[in-house]
Amino acid sequence: MLKRLFASLLITLVAAPALAAFKVETLTAMQMEAWRARMGFHQLAVRGNAPEDLDALEGVIAQGGDLIEQLSSQAVTTSEKDAVTEISALWEAIANRAVDNPLASVGYADFNAFAEINSLTLDLHRELASHLVGAEKGANDALMKLGVDLLRISSEYLALATFPSAGINAGTQEVAMPFMQEAMTFEEDMDKLEKQAANEQVKRMLATLKMRWTFIRSAIPQLDDPDAAKVPLLFYRYSSQTADDLVDMLAQ
Numbered sequence: 001m002l003k004r005l006f007a008s009l010l011i012t013l014v015a016a017p018a019l020a021a022f023k024v025e026t027l028t029a030m031q032m033e034a035w036r037a038r039m040g041f042h043q044l045a046v047r048g049n050a051p052e053d054l055d056a057l058e059g060v061i062a063q064g065g066d067l068i069e070q071l072s073s074q075a076v077t078t079s080e081k082d083a084v085t086e087i088s089a090l091w092e093a094i095a096n097r098a099v100d101n102p103l104a105s106v107g108y109a110d111f112n113a114f115a116e117i118n119s120l121t122l123d124l125h126r127e128l129a130s131h132l133v134g135a136e137k138g139a140n141d142a143l144m145k146l147g148v149d150l151l152r153i154s155s156e157y158l159a160l161a162t163f164p165s166a167g168i169n170a171g172t173q174e175v176a177m178p179f180m181q182e183a184m185t186f187e188e189d190m191d192k193l194e195k196q197a198a199n200e201q202v203k204r205m206l207a208t209l210k211m212r213w214t215f216i217r218s219a220i221p222q223l224d225d226p227d228a229a230k231v232p233l234l235f236y237r238y239s240s241q242t243a244d245d246l247v248d249m250l251a252q
Contacts, residue, residue, distance in 0.1 A: 022074050022083075022135040025250055026067060027128045028144035030087065032151050033064040034124045036243050037098045039155035039236065041117050044104035045162040046232050054099065056240065061095040063247060074136075083131060090124040109163050115171020121155075122172060139199045140250065143206060146193065147246045149186050150209070153179070154239035157223070161232040179223030186213070205249060212238040 040057035047053055068088050075081045097117050102110040156177045159166040168174045190210055197203050216238055222228050 021076065022071060022080060022131050023138060024132060024135045024141045025138050025144050026070050026074065027132055027135055028141065028148050029247060029250060030064065030067045030071065030091075031125050031128050031148045032144065032243055032246065033060055033067060034091075034094060034121050034128075035148065035151035035155045036060050036240070037064065037094050038117050038121045039151060039158050039239065041098040041101050042155065042158040042162045042166065043232070043236050044099075044101045046158065046236070049101075049104045057098055061091075061098070064091050064095070067247075080131075083127070086127055087124065090120060090127060094120045094124060103163060103166075109165070111165065111170060114159070114163070114166045118168050118170055118172050118174070122168075122174065140202060140246075142189075142193045142196075143202050143209075144246060144250075146186070146189060146206075146209060147242060149182070149189070150213070150242055151239055153177070153182050153186065154235040157235045158232045161230040164226070183217065183223055201249060201252075205245060208245065209242055212242060 037057070037060050040053065040060055043053050044050075044057070068084065068091060071087065072081075072084045075084050094117070097113065097120060100113070102108045102113055156168055157179070159168070167176055169176050190206065190213070193202075193206055194210075197206060216234055219231050219234055220228060
C-alpha cells in the first residue's frame with residue numbers, strides 16, 4: 001500500500017507542470033535595455049535634447065517597463081518577487097536620470113550625473129546577472145548576450161564621444177573599457193554562434209548583426225585611439241536597430 005502511495009506521488013510530481021521561472025532571454029533583454037538607456041542619456045548630448053532622441057528614449061523606458069512586467073509574471077518564489085521589486089526600482093531611477101542630462105540641456109558636464117547613470121546601470125546589470133544561474137534557457141540566449149555586449153560597447157562609445165570623463169569608470173570602481181579587446185571578443189562570439197546556430201531565426205538575426213557591426217568597425221579602425229574621429233550616431237543607429245529587432249524577435 002505504502003509503495004503504491006509513493007509510486008502514485010512520484011508519478012504526480014513528474015507529471016505536474018514545472019513552475020514558472022525567470023527566463024534567460026528576458027533577463028538579458030532587460031540588461032540590454034539598461035545599457036540602451038545609458039546610451040540614450042549620452043545621445044541627448046550629441047544633438048542637444050533633439051525631440052526624436054527624447055522620444056526614442058521614452059520608448060526604451062516603456063520597453064523596459066514591459067520587460068519588468070514579463071519578469072513579474074515569471075516570478076514564483078518570494079525571492080524572485082523581491083528581485084522584481086528591486087529591478088523595478090532601479091529601472092525607475094535609471095529612467096529619471098536618463099532623460100535629464102545637464103550636458104544636453106544646459107551644456108554643463110555634470111560629473112555627478114555621469115556617475116549616477118553609470119552606477120545605476122551597473123547595479124541593474126548585476127542584479128539581473130545574479131538571476132541568470134538557474135533561469136530558464138532558450139534558443140535565443142546566446143544572441144541576446146551579443147545584444148547586451150553591443151549595447152554595452154555602444155553606450156561607452158557614446159559616453160566618451162560626448163565627454164572624455166563620462167566613461168564607465170566615472171564614479172564607479174570599473175576600469176576604462178579596452179575597446180579593441182571588447183571588439184575582438186564580440187567578433188569571436190559572433191563567429192562561434194554562427195557555427196553553432198541551428199535556429200533559422202537566430203541565423204538571420206545574426207547575419208544582420210554582423211553586417212551592422214561591419215559598418216561600425218570599418219568606420220572606426222582604432223576604437224582605442226582618443227584622437228580618432230568620433231562617429232556616435234553610427235553606433236547609436238545600428239545599436240538601436242539591433243536592440244529593437246531583438247526585442248521584437250522575443251515577442252514573436
